[in-house]
Amino acid sequence: MRVLLADDHRLMLDGIRRALDEDGGFEVVGETQNGAQVLPLVGQTNPDLVVLDVRMPNMDGLQCLEEIRRRYPDVKVVMLSASTTQDLIDGALRRGASAYVLKTVDPSDLPSTLRQVASGTVFSTVGASETSVPSGAKEAGLTDREISILTELAKGKSNDEIAKELWVTQQTVKFHLTNVYRKLGAKNRADAVRQAYQLGLIVRPLGDE
Known part of the structure; x- marks a missing residue:
């Protein structure tokens, strides 16, 4: 599975890449810490799925999500966030996110989550321990x-x-x-x-x- 990673924290990007590399079933085709680079990278790398931080510099993650869904409807988007605010979760899912993954999720569970997203399963939240x-x-x-x-x-x-x-x-x-x-x-x-x-x-x- 071809995956594009977008998060403003370098450590987060490295952690996700490591989890996907260890799984062996993914190819990370691009990374960015800048929201304004997300859409150009989607066009250049043709990913199957984008892992996208909600809070990104220069272009908000939710704006990126809307544009990806409008321009590249076949590309699935998984939103990544530290926030458990229900309005934010609902907003992301309403805009077309396939999943909303909390940054507290066990990294070893991320590959299986992305596979289920690719197979068409839609989540509300992943990694939400307090409510789930x-x-x-x-x-x-x-x-x-x-x-x-x-x-x-x-x-x-x-x-x-x-x-x-x-x-x-x-x-x-x-x-x-x-x-x-x-x-x-x-x-x-x-x-x-x-x-x-x-x-x-x-x-x-x-x-x-």
Whole structure:
């Protein structure tokens, strides 16, 4: 997947590039820290997807988003921001963003997010722990990704099936499961699912008593 990165912080650009390079399924075709350079770069590099910071110098990220959607309707745009302001999130999605990703997101989850965006899945927010994770999960220290994996685990899926469902590698699934076991004090998969039900972290299927 051809990706263009636009963020006014060099460290953020480097972190995203590193995560995509390590995944191996992406080609970063351009980078910029200047909002005014985004549209010319889209025209020059023909990306499949643009990762775009909301706050950019010289041309605001939301303005860039509107122009990209108008001039290059086939290019998908993922907005990146540190802000959890609902009006800003709604504004970005209304202007045609395929996803709104918080800068607190685990970098290892970013490749899977971009793949799901490319496949047509539309997100509201990615990486929003305070609102998207049940209160019991916050008390246990679980992330939204760990809850997603627990939910699939409860359906009896294997690591391979979970990896395909969530667009991540099996190694990523194993990594998150290790963290889940540690945080819940679980001995194995069945124990983790049992505790997740007890804590109200996942919903027990109807008829499964």
